[in-house]
Amino acid sequence: MIDFKVHEDRCIACGHCVADCPAGCIVMEKGALPVIPDEKKCIGCQHCLAVCPTGAISILGVDPDESMDLQYEMPTAHSLETLIKGRRSVRHYRKQSLEAATIKKLLEIAWHAPTGTNAQGVLFTATMTREATEALGKEIYARLGKMLPELDPQQDTLAHKYMRMAYGAYTEHGADVILRGAPHILIASAPGKIAVPMVDCVIALTHFELMAQTMGVGAVWDGMLTWCLAEFFPDLAERLGVPKAHKIGYCMVFGRPAVKYHRTVQRVPAKMNLVETF
Ligand SMILES: Cc1cc2nc3c(=O)[nH]c(=O)nc-3n(C[C@H](O)[C@H](O)[C@H](O)COP(=O)(O)O)c2cc1C
Structure with a gap:
């Protein structure tokens, strides 16, 4: 109806x-x-x-x-350009957890991202405290400690190579390159049966990352965490509440940045295929 x-x-x-x-x-x-x-x-x-x-x-x-x-307060082209070009992957975080209201507001706004066939099927799973995130991190590294020695390095996939690097950094230098010491993680997942689950998740996270920046919150797309939760240890995603029938689109970590960027980076020229006639 x-x-x-x-x-x-x-x-x-x-x-x-x-x-x-x-x-x-x-x-x-x-x-x-x-x-x-x-x-x-x-x-x-x-x-x-x-x-x-x-x-x-x-x-x-x-x-x-x-x-x-919609009559007022649209960002200007220049302010949106500054947001898009000034966004950076944040890999250094303050320890404090964000207020729950900030996280919920960001997720509610990111929820307005477009979805294929207007499916609106994306589920955001976020850790709400630094303690929960750290406990997850400890479990991931413990699991890697068991998994990696059982693998033949000759057969390593790209994901395995990155995991060995991450595990080495953690055990030898105490550096956490999987969670980056961030107080929160964010998983975007969606039911496998909707039209474009992975694309919907990625678009939602893109909106989240940009909006986060306007509220003093940094984030980084986290391929290593995604490998851990979607491929190696899916039971951990389930324990966090990601339904079994969901595909994990991607994961991020986020929190208040402990780094400030003063200017944009300069990308190589954009690749464009501009077609005039057909
Ligand atoms: C799909 C995707 C996965 C990424 N995975 C990681 C990751 O696992 N760890 C990390 O530190 N950065 C990760 N990044 C961040 C990229 O390294 C970063 O976007 C790139 O170096 C450009 O820097 P910028 O985001 O500050 O412009 C990822 C980015 C994307 C889009």
Whole structure:
């Protein structure tokens, strides 16, 4: 039941909802209010509610008057460019855990990232305390200590090579290159049966990382943690609450940075294939 309602006094019959519906499921006969004859076609994206200039449409029980107004406070091109270019992978963290409210706010905002077929299936699993993160780290290194000697170095995959490097750094120098001493981890997972689980997870984490930066929170995409939780020790992911039927899209660690960057890096020129005719 999608609960598509049109406020008769507000609707000006402009037809924007009909034109913008990605499923093409809204119909408006001349002189009548818009309707959705076949509810099964609707993907629940709420474009009808968002595009309506008079706030006449409600769908899925959502009140248009409670949506954020988009007339004000959009970042400028320059401020967004600064955010994107100024974002850095943070590998040094303050020890303190973040406040739960900060983490929840970031996750709620990242949740607004687009998802294929509007599946909205991404699950964020975050450790909320430094203690929990450290306990996980200890368990990972203990497991690596058992796993690595049993492997034939001649058969090492890239992941195994990185794990040997990480385990060596930990045991020989006390350096934690898997969790980077961060107070929190974040796993994005999604049910294997939705359209594009891995892509949805990666897009969500990308939004998380950028938004985090605006709130003084740093993060790093963590391939080594992803190998540990998705490939080597999936039972640890399960213990953290990631459902068995989920695919892990990727993992990050995050927290307050103990490093400050003063300028952007300069990437090699962008690779572009610009097609003029076909
Ligand atoms: C998919 C992916 C996996 C990554 N895995 C790790 C990792 O395991 N450890 C790490 O320190 N950095 C990791 N990084 C960070 C990259 O090394 C980093 O993005 C790159 O060096 C560019 O630096 P910048 O992010 O500060 O621009 C990863 C980045 C991506 C996108």
